[in-house]
Amino acid sequence: MSSPSSLNATEKKAAFSIALLIALRMYGLFLIMPVFSVYAKTLPQATPVLIGLALGIYGLTQALLQIPLGLASDFFGRKKILTIGLLTFITGSIIAALSSTITGVIIGRAIQGMGAIASTGMALVADVSRPEQRTKMMATIGMSIGLAFMLAFITGPILYGWFGMAGLFWITAALAALALVQLHVFVQEPKKHIDKGFRFKEFIHTLKDARLIALDMSVFVLHAVMTAVFVVLPLILVEKLDFAAKAHWKLYLPVLAVSVVFFIPMIILHEKRKKYFQFVSFALVGLAISQIMMAVFNSSLLLIAAMLVIYFAFFNFLEAAMPAMLSRIAGEKYRGAAMGGYSTSQFLGAFVGSSLAGFLMSYSYTSVFYGTAILVIISALIILIVPKS
Incomplete structure (x- = not known):
């Protein structure tokens, strides 16, 4: 029997599963950051403004959809919205991988950002945790994102040297697909949830x-x-x-x-x-x-x-x-x-x-x-x- 001051078995499993889910997606977003501008400069019609837009456009679409998707998960369920978000992210990654112009990459990155699942993941944390343990679980997820960030900066240049930028986008899509499998195999959604709204x-x-x-x-x-x-x-x-x-x-x-x-x-x-x-x-x-x-x-x-x-x-x-x-x-x-x-x-x-x-x-x-x-x-x-x- 776990003490009130520590995570119980269900909370530990949920924290690890949700942290891994979000970290896999964030690793994919960060993976291109250390090398993208070098690659983008070689694309047809690339300008400094378009290079900057291609790198950061995911932030705009994530900002616009983060709260709406979190609220939608109150009505349609966390796993359904997480699934839609990951499929959207995979679609954007594939579009970017297949693109040979800066415009195509911008479109792919924008669609990646539309798979804005962070708020829904945090809402799922609230569903499966006791109030006094919620901060610990969210800290676990925060740490996983930090580790994903550091790992992406170390491995991104190596993988770019092996597979090129298209390869990085394909790896991103594959990791998101892995996160999708992990979501449906290991993440349990409770019947009752706490409204994020x-x-x-x-x-x-x-x-x-x-x-x-x-x-x-x-x-x-x-x-x-x-x-x-x-x-x-x-x-x-x-x-x-x-x-x-x-x-x-x-x-x-x-x-x-x-x-x-x-x-x-x-x-x-x-x-x-x-x-x-x-x-x-x-x-x-x-x-x-x-x-x-x-x-x-x-x-x-x-x-x-x-x-x-x-x-x-x-x-x-x-x-x-x-x-x-x-x-x-x-x-x-x-x-x-x-x-x-x-x-x-x-x-x-x-x-x-x-x-x-x-x-x-x-x-x-x-x-x-x-x-x-x-x-x-x-x-x-x-x-x-x-x-x-």
Whole structure:
């Protein structure tokens, strides 16, 4: 018999199954990020703006459909919506794999994003867990997404060297098909579920809380910076430093490993000191510094590696810390509405960041880093001045 403070057997199985399901899909989305802009530049009719759009368009369609699909799962069932989402994602991956033009890839990526299942997966977590264990289960899923992100950056360049970009999209489709099998074999949907839907007045309440708005803006900027950086950085590595795309894993593997050494202590101190907004503001300032230094010191692989350690350390800290803060501030009653706004901001940021990078790199690659630095500094100032209670 499990204690009230620990996950029971059903919750452990559900947490693992749902985490694997979402991680397989997210790994596929992240897989192309380290090398896509290098490939896209070779496509007919490709322009910097279209390259940025192709990388980030999934964020726009995910942002538009995340909440509607979550609400639809209240009426039609979680597994049905998850199945539709995964099939849509597979369709988009196949279209992108078969495309030989930038327009075709944009269409495929947009359809990938339409398979927006994250909110439905989180709703399924709520269905199968006790309220006091829900945060642990969601943390497990968050960790799985973080691992998928790091694994994609290490394996993406290797797989690109072996199979090309079309091969990466086929691998993405295959992983989504595997997730579909796993959904129907291992994931159990309870007969009764907790409505994910939230009343309009609850959503309005979250818009009145300056702390929640500040976190929404921060995650928007965080993901805008992420996609912007990886529109332009692979091109700098290839064109300026003559560092082949298929070898980029040799950079990302040690960088990610070292960044973990810094970001884990930050998480521990963040929870121990309970200076939540001060730590987030500090991390955003560190992120801004990493962007300025990337703009100035991008002529050496060693210097870029050092800047990436700083970037990934603060990025991973913010990815872990901010959702926990939002959950704590919103409380049980408003958590669904708050998470809906947060997720939408996150995906919109991914779209805006890559689009902005595509526009700015028409002028110069370094202008992208200055642009992202300005965004992060504004976000840090907002976090500093927001009321803490």
